Amino acid sequence: MDLINSPEKLQQLKTTLVNQKKAKLKLEHEGGRIQVKVSMSTCGIASGAGEVKDFFEEKLDLENINADIVSTGCMGYCYAEPTVEITLPGGEPVIFSNVDMVRAGELVNDFIKERKSAVNTIPHKSRKPGGAVEKGKQYRIALRNCGFINPEDIREYIAAEGYDALRMALTEMTPDEVIEVVKKSGLRGRGGGGFPTGLKWELSAKAECRNEKFVVCNADEGDPGAFMDRSLLEGDPHSILEAMALCGYSIGSNKGVIYIRAEYPLAIERLKTAITQAKETQLLGSDIMGTGFNFDIEIRYGAGAFVCGEETALIHSMEGLRGEPGVKPPFPAEKGYKGEPTNVNNVETFANIPLILLMGAEWFSKIGTEKSKGTKVFALAGKINNVGLIEVPMGMTLREVVFDIGGGIRGDRQFKAVQTGGPSGGCLTVKHLDTPIDYENLIENGSMMGSGGMIVMDEDDCMVAVARFYLDFTVEESCGKCAPCRIGNKRLYEILDKITLGKSVKDDLSGLRNLASVIKETSLCGLGQTSPNPVLSTMDNFYDEYKAHVIDGDCPAGQCRALMRYVIDPHLCVGCTLCMRVCPVDAVSGEKKQVHSIDTSVCIKCGACIEKCKFGAISLQ
Amino acid sequence: MAKIRIPQNKVEELRQICKSFNYDKNELINVLHSAQKLFGYLPAEVQELVAQELNVPLAKVYGVVSFYSFFDMVPKGKYPVSICLGTACYVRGAEKVLAEFKKHIGINVGETSADGKFSISCLRCVGACGLAPVVTIGERVYGRVAPDDVQKILKDYY
Incomplete structure (x- = not known):
């Protein structure tokens, strides 16, 4: 590919690529090429998408059928992997679920060759953002390209208006104007904290540095049951790179670092490919698009520590140290990586940025609720029919998410609770089903937005055992620096363990509450300050279940074996x-x-x- | 930890790794990732060498190795079995799957079987929650594993 050494070249290339695509579509009308998209994310590959893709390539070649076989990122239908999208010449794209080798063979014969009508398909989601928000429907901003484009081909990203926001900012806007747009949009941190992103950028921009400033992308998605960031990085890595460069331009930094968990090998691979392609075409590196702006991005690996999602711990880990959190202030925006001003944002936060610049702050701020703007990506998992990745406007109710989009509870069981915010969050129950989901409402109801994991539980799940599960996690992941978290959580776990084993005494219930509030108030960082939340929230919502364990020696859900x-x-x-x-x-x-x-x-x-x-x-x- | 000798050629390779990172202390975690790839685990001798090369105290290297769950100080089995105990897997019965693996292989979590074939560890979410419960053996990912499948899965490795 040619160097993109001027802003005009990017626009020319985009036009060429879009025209090529259109020409192909026209050809399709005349009986031309068929397009087969195979969802090749971690879940897809584990379900056999690789073999399915090979099969399509060989079989269609053998049958002399003109076809383009494209690997895309996650389409969001984890429950139906491997998923394949087929577009016949002149037709609409159709998504097929559970395509194993047998079904792939049937698809080639029945759907592609004999043009029989499609069976077992997944209703198509809308592609273009910018349309109206519909009640009970998904709306894609961060996931706009996931499952649509080939993440390993920079041209597909450019054809989808990729790097156009960066071009616009570098040629038409001052750094302050970029920050102003982000501020006005009302975007808040999607990693869990919900801090206004524009404000963070402003703080970093104003901070004085000795040598250089840094832009850090937090891709240490440690919350068990959450896989939004993984899917984004696997499905649309360039959007993160573009947003980081935009952030660098606005705060005055030339150096970006992505801190990613080592557990995500595919995401790392695709990021590396994306960085190489962007550098080769002068969309990253020195003199980006010939504008004189330099921005370089490197990757740092995590090594399996949940606490490293906390920004000060993350920075310590990037410096090759134990990932222990530090005291704030000073905030990383003033004094972070290598003691320099560092702007840390989560993957999903970055994914929103290019579109906000292209579509404008006003467009973005019209979506969502009064204080929570835009959309949120959730990973639906647990006892739900449609396990997968969804993106919905802020303010959608839990009922719409679980029943309309999630397809309800598996095996026609009763809905019992949803855990949001992972080990730091709490549960929402039947009485919260009609609460609109946004930052404030979730906190008010004893949970939190968190990074976006939603674990759905049914009547067979014992809430005491769930609380114990989370505490087991926290005990394991506590870094040990401060006593309330290190010792307190261990004691909290022991009491919960006693309750599930039927060895508790009545005082344990008040003991749990006391201890939980002390840990909350006295811990050093976010991990300890939130770790008792699953206990407090299950106690608030399911106190009868706790009482049944302690007083009657009974587990109503029938999960605690020792009580049976x-x-x-x-x-x-x-x-x-x-x-x-x-x-x-x-x-x-x-x-x-x-x-x-x-x-x-x-x-x-x-x-x-x-x-x-x-x-x-x-x-x- | 028992003393083991690392072969001279691997010592040289490890030195090269440290050199490729410019002996930069900030790169300690990346150096250890590469070292673990080379040796399969990080015995005391490897940590000593890394400490020497990067000019950091051994205690600091050990502190980092013991802090992060990704680093191992005992060799893993030829086929490392990892059971995901993330929330999604947990509510779909991962604990029963884990018990079944322990029973069939005859070892506990964190141990390696006497013949060096298997080791069992627990993972915190591989992010494939749609396939819960998830088990990985080496690079291979097994999804929707039921306790009854365990024997069949292990058969492939005997």
Whole structure:
């Protein structure tokens, strides 16, 4: 590809690429090429998308069918992987779910060759942002290119107006004007904190530096159950690079660093490819588009520490140190990486920036609620039918997200709760279903926006066990620097463990609450200040469940094994003595051909009897 | 930690790695990533050498190695089994899958089997929550794993 050494060249190239695309489409009308897009993100590849793509390439070649086979990023339908989008000449794109090798063969024969009507398809989502916001529907800003373009080809990004915002800023706007647009748009940090992005940029711009300033992209997505940033980086890496360069221009920095988890090898690979392509074409590096502006980006790897998502810990980790958080202030905007002013933003925050500049602050600020503008990407997971990646306008209700877009609860079970904000957040329950989702409402209801993970739970999930699960996580991930977090969370975990094992006393309930509030108030960083949230929130919403465990020795959800009893149904037991013989502690008694019984005071609940019984006579109650 | 000897050619390679990062202390984590790729784990001797080359105290290197879960100080098995215990996998029954792996291989989390074939570790979310519960063995990702599948999965590696 030619160097893009002037702003005009970018515009020319864009026009050429768009025209090429149009010409191809025209050709398609005349019986030309077929387009097959295969979703090649981590989930897609793990489900076999690679083989499916190879199959399409070989088979269509063999059949002499003219086709372009394109790998894209995540289309957002994780529950239906591998997903394939096929556009027939002159037709609309159709998305097919669960395309394994057998189905791929059928698609080539039935849909492509014989043009039979499509079955088992996924309704198409709207592509172009800028349209009207529809109730109960997704709206894509950050994910505008994910699943549509090939992330490994910079030309596809340019054809989709890529680097146009950067061109516009470098040629037509002053750095202050860029900051002003971001400020006016009302965009807030998508990593969880919700700090106004424009304000952060302004602080970094005003800060004095000794040598240089830094732009850092936080891609250390540690919240378990969240995969928005991974999908964005895998599906549209150039948009992040462009936004970082824009940030660099506005705050006066020439150096960007992406801090990414080592657990995301594919995202790292695609980022590296994108950086190389951008540098080769002079869209990054020195003298970008011949405007004299220099901006370089390098990648730093995390090494598996949740706390490194906290910006001061992240900066320590970038410096090769243990990822322990520091005291704020000074904020990184004044004194961050290498002691210099550092602007840290999350991946999704950056992904919004180019479009905000292209479409204008006013457009963006019309979407969403009064204090939370724009959209939010959520990763829907857990006991929900349509597990996947969605982007919705702020202010949509939880009911619309879970039932309209998420397709409701798996196996027709009852909806019980949604955990948002991961280990730092809390749960929302049936009574919150009609609450509009935005930063303020979530906090008011004892949860938080967090980075966007939404874990849906049904009636079979015990909320005490869920709280225990999160505390187990926090204990493991606490860096150990401050005592309330290091010791307090461990004690909190131990009490929860006692409750799920049926060994708790009544005082434990008030003890939990006290300890939780002390940890919240006295911890050094965000991790400790929020780690008791899952406990407090489940206690507020499901106190009866806690009481049942502690006072009645019962787990209503039937998940805590220690609180269950093994019982033999006298109507089903034939007295075969099999369970008696396998019981390791001789808890089963009874004569041959007589109904047996289990002494629950001796039983260790190992489950050996239930496995052996051929008559289904033993059950857990 | 028992003393082990690292072969001379690998010592040389490790020195080259440190050199390629310009002996920059800020690059410690990246150096350790490369070292772990080279040796498979980070025994005391490797940490000592890295400390020497980058001119940082050994305690600091050890501090970083022990802080991050990605770094191992004991060798992993030929087929490292990692069970994701992220929230999405947890609510879809990852604990039962983990118990099944422990039972079949006969080791606990963080251990390596006597024949050096398998090791078990727990992961915090690989971000493939749509496929929960997720298990990875080496580079291969297994999705929607049920406890009953475990024996069948392991068969491929015997």
